[in-house]
Every structure is written in structure tokens, then in C-alpha cells.
Amino acid sequence: WNLSHxxxxxxxxxxxxxxxxxFVSRLRSQAAQSALAVPDLEPExxxxxxxxxxxxxxxxxxxxxxxxGAWQGQLTPPQQAHxxxxxxxELLGWGPIEALLxxxxxxxxxxxxxxxIFVERQGRLxxxxxxxxxxxxxxxxxxxxxxTVKRRLSIAEPSLMAALPDGSRLHxxxxxxxxxxxxxxxxxxxxxxxxxxGLVRAGTLSAEAAEALRACVRGRLxxxxxxxxxxxxxxxLNALASEIPPRERVVAIExxxxxxLSGQHVVRFEAKPPSIEGRWAVxxxxxxxxx
Numbered sequence: 001w002n003l004s005h006x007x008x009x010x011x012x013x014x015x016x017x018x019x020x021x022x023f024v025s026r027l028r029s030q031a032a033q034s035a036l037a038v039p040d041l042e043p044e045x046x047x048x049x050x051x052x053x054x055x056x057x058x059x060x061x062x063x064x065x066x067x068x069g070a071w072q073g074q075l076t077p078p079q080q081a082h083x084x085x086x087x088x089x090e091l092l093g094w095g096p097i098e099a100l101l102x103x104x105x106x107x108x109x110x111x112x113x114x115x116x117i118f119v120e121r122q123g124r125l126x127x128x129x130x131x132x133x134x135x136x137x138x139x140x141x142x143x144x145x146x147x148t149v150k151r152r153l154s155i156a157e158p159s160l161m162a163a164l165p166d167g168s169r170l171h172x173x174x175x176x177x178x179x180x181x182x183x184x185x186x187x188x189x190x191x192x193x194x195x196x197x198g199l200v201r202a203g204t205l206s207a208e209a210a211e212a213l214r215a216c217v218r219g220r221l222x223x224x225x226x227x228x229x230x231x232x233x234x235x236x237l238n239a240l241a242s243e244i245p246p247r248e249r250v251v252a253i254e255x256x257x258x259x260x261l262s263g264q265h266v267v268r269f270e271a272k273p274p275s276i277e278g279r280w281a282v283x284x285x286x287x288x289x290x291x
Contacts, residue, residue: 019074019075020075020079020082020083023063023067023075023083024083024086024087026066026067027059027062027063027066027067027083027084027087028087028090030062030066031059031062031087031091034062047092047093051092052088052092055088055091055092056084056085056088059084059087059088060080060084063080063083063084085099094141094144094145095132095137095140095141096117096128096130096131096132097109097111097117097130097141097184097186099130100117100119100128100130101186101188103119105121105122106119106120106121106188107120107121107122107187107188107190107230108120108185108186108187108188108230109184109185109186109188110125110183110184110185111132111138111182111183111184111185112180112181112183113135113138113180113181113182113183114131114132114133114134114135114137114138115131115132116131117130117131120230123230138182139182141184142172142174142182142184145170145172145184146172148164148165149162149163149164149170151273153172153174153182155176156278158173158174158175158176158177158178159171159172159173159174159177159178160172160273161255161256161273162273163256163257164186166188166189167189167256167257167258168186168187168188168189169186169187169189169256169258170184170185170186170187171183171184171185171186172184172185187229187230189258190234190235192235193238193260194235194238194239195239195242196210196213196214196239196240196242196243197210198239199235199236199239204232213240213243214243217240217243217244218243218245223240225237225240234258234259237259238259238260238261241259241260241261241263242262244263246263246264246265247265248263248265249265249267250263250265250266250267251267251269251291252266252267252268252269253269253270253271253284253287253288253291254268254269254270254271254284255270255271255284256270257270267291269287269290269291271283271284271287
């Protein structure tokens with residue numbers, strides 16, 4: 001009975017997903033055939049909350065006209081909202097990864113080609129249910145992302161790293177270095193700020209270790225923080241920086257803006273990648289020499 005019950009539940013979810021996708025596909029087609037939100041479809045345009053809300057209202061009206069009784073009869077209000085949100089993300093955002101970007105429980109998004117998306121939640125990897133429709137769909141989203149960071153991919157530069165406007169870290173790789181790609185990795189910027197006391201309360205450090213590190217900062221000792229991806233390097237550095245006396249001048253040199261420095265005398269430098277023409281790059285080494 002348990003196996004049959006489990007199989008029946010999976011079958012219902014599969015049928016529901018297929019039904020929702022059919023509504024999404026048809027609404028997307030209807031939106032493409034109309035003049036709906038054409039100004040907002042330009043890659044360089046800025047999508048404001050007001051324009052997103054307007055497009056959403058237009059799509060809701062279009063859905064009522066397109067599906068008529070089926071819209072109310074076959075879909076619940078949350079399912080209707082899901083269909084409309086999916087098409088809004090398609091028109092104005094980055095398609096299936098847009099909802100993952102909004103999800104506060106997701107710390108990293110990994111796109112391994114058009115049909116495989118993984119996310120990291122609380123340090124654990126899991127496969128997302130969302131996928132791209134095909135390779136062309138993925139490439140369209142890649143182009144939108146590249147226009148956001150004002151970069152481009154080429155045979156000479158088939159991969160890149162950049163910072164998104166919200167401070168998230170972006171890596172994109174395409175052929176020939178990624179034959180099954182493009183691959184997209186977005187490491188979302190954490191807005192959680194922990195002090196040394198916060199690390200002690202979280203169980204990351206003992207009180208004795210925290211006091212020893214405070215003494216190192218007060219003694220102006222050189223500290224090297226290393227670790228694997230997502231191991232907490234930036235969190236530790238932010239906590240250490242919070243112990244710097246306010247009278248000190250702090251110079252931060254970063255490849256991507258991640259540090260949260262609250263001192264009164266803070267000077268920030270950020271490395272600059274080369275332009276599309278391959279010029280005007282400023283390396284961290286150059287900034288270190290000039291600081």
C-alpha cells in the first residue's frame with residue numbers, strides 16, 4: 001500500500017507539472033505574438049518594479065482571455081500565480097533561474113547545460129526541478145546575463161568571472177572549454193554579517209580562539225585565511241575586520257566586492273577586468289602596489 005500510495009503521489013505531481021507547463025508554454029506563445037511589454041524585452045533596458053508589475057497585470061488579463069474557463073476551472077490561485085510568474089521571468093528576467101535568485105534559502109546556483117540545474121542550500125547540493133527548454137533558451141539567458149555585466153564571450157575568451165549588480169559572484173564558461181555548456185555558476189552574496197561574538201554563539205569558534213584572533217588583530221599581525229569554496233573565508237574576514245580599532249585606516253583590495261567594512265576610515269579598491277577590446281584591465285597586483 002505504501003509503495004502504491006507513493007507511486008500515485010508521484011503520478012499526480014507529474015501530471016500537475018505537465019499541466020502547468022502546458023499553460024506556461026501557451027501563455028508564453030500568446031505573449032510573444034502580442035505587443036506585450038516590448039520595450040522591456042530589450043537586453044539593455046532596466047526592469048523596474050513598476051514595469052514588472054505592469055507586465056504581470058497584462059499577463060493576467062491575457063491569461064483570462066486565452067484560457068477563459070480553464071484558467072479558473074483547472075488551476076488554483078497559487079498555480080495561476082506560478083504560471084504568470086514563470087512567463088514574467090521569461091520575458092523580463094533570466095528564465096528558470098530567476099526564481100532561484102529570489103529564493104533566500106539558495107546560496108549558489110549551478111547550471112550544467114540546458115537540462116541540469118543544481119542549487120546549494122545550507123551547504124548541501126540538490127537538483128532543481130527547473131530546466132531550460134533547449135540550448136537556444138539557455139544561450140538567450142546567457143546573453144542577457146552578459147549584457148548585465150557588460151562582458152562578452154568569444155573563442156579567445158570562452159569563460160569569465162564577474163560581479164553581478166547585487167554583489168553575487170558570476171562564472172560563465174562556454175565552448176570550447178565547456179563542450180557540454182554553457183555552464184553558469186552564481187554564488188549569491190550573503191547579507192548576513194557575523195562578528196567574532198556571533199561566530200562564538202554560532203559554534204564556529206570557541207571563546208578562547210576568538211580572543212586569540214582579537215589579539216592578533218590588535219597586535220597588527222599578518223593573517224592568512226584560506227579554505228575551500230563556501231567554507232566561510234569571507235565571513236571570517238568580515239568578523240576579523242570588525243575588530244579593527246576605529247582609529248585605523250583600512251584599505252580593502254578585492255576582485256569582487258564582498259567585504260562589509262563599517263569603519264570610519266575605509267578605502268576600497270576593486271580590480272577591473274579588461275574591456276571588450278581587451279584593454280584597460282587593472283589587476284589586484286597593481287592595486288596592491290599603489291595602495
